[in-house]
Amino acid sequence: MNGTSATASASAHVNGRANGHLNRKANGHAHAHALGEGEGEGQAGAPARRKAPPSPPPPHVAAHDEADEQSSYTFEIVDEVANFLLSRTVVRPTVGIICGTGLGSLAEKLEDKAIFKYEDIPHFPVSSVEGHAGQLVFGRLEGVSVVCMQGRFHYYEGYPLWKCCMPVRVMKLLGVKYFIATNAAGGLNERYKVGDIMILRDHVNFMGFAGNNPLRGANDDRFGPRFPPMSKAYDPELIDVAKSVVKDMNIGDIVHEGVYTCLGGPCYETQAELRLLKLLGIDAVGMSTVHEIVTAVHCGLRCFAFSLISNECVTEYNTEAEANHEEVMDTGKMRAPILQALVAEFIKRVDG
């Protein structure tokens, strides 16, 4: 399963699909989105209605969900970000990791670290959530070159999904082959206990059901195809590697394989919502990962993900238990040593 070593130029890492015609802004191709209210010509000679320009969004928040705006993260911009990073570190990562809430300490284990605060990276969004340090850490883990996001971007922070996922494309252009997403999630499956680990076998893309997908908007074939399959989103071979590590670590009693879903957040779920999710076969619910995996699969990365079950999803009304972010972070800290060992050994077996 060895990956190939990275090369120095970001654009050398693309899928190799012949293209060059997809910079919509540059070549004047029509955008495929519908006109918004008040745009374009009015009916039957009536003057076009124009809306007053919206007030500017807060600095880190883009105007929402506009497929058109997605083109502000063109291939060239993502390439620029990757080259910015590659020119400032000698590490050529083959594994990219997103650390979930409370799981950022994994990055502290890296050797020969090069750390970039998100605010210092051109075009990068910034993290606003407690438990997400907001920096990109390059280094070596078990001799494997790795890049870790200590802090991810969530939809509930105000970012559209394509913006949340832009760092995944940066990883691709950095030369990453294997993508690992980790998250904290509420456990729906009754067999799961707080502190357990769920290897993602699959996901349900609820936000995608409604068309909210990071790939919405103009497709650039240099990243991946217009209609990517998702039937093997979680690489079966990588799942097997993880299971062999779990066996050798003798932690099979706390590790499960299951189905994750992402809801928009930031509120946790009502009991009725949780009962519905359970009925649909969801084992764990969170607020991330699904769109990152969609983006990673689209650009040809081999994906693996796990959830740390940070809280129990209580579906009864007569209970004092309520989900809260402190518990989520505390569970992460409590499980940090096992998770670090699991990831380190997994990486070694995948790309060591």
Ligand SMILES: O=P(O)(O)O[C@@H]1C[C@H](O)[C@@H](CO)O1
């Ligand atoms: O970033 P992840 O998905 O690990 O974080 C989860 C979802 C929310 O950000 C937070 C809620 O406590 O934990």
Ligand SMILES: Nc1nc2[nH]cnc2c(=O)[nH]1
């Ligand atoms: N949606 C959701 N996200 C979480 N992240 C950590 N716990 C939870 C939870 O119970 N629900």
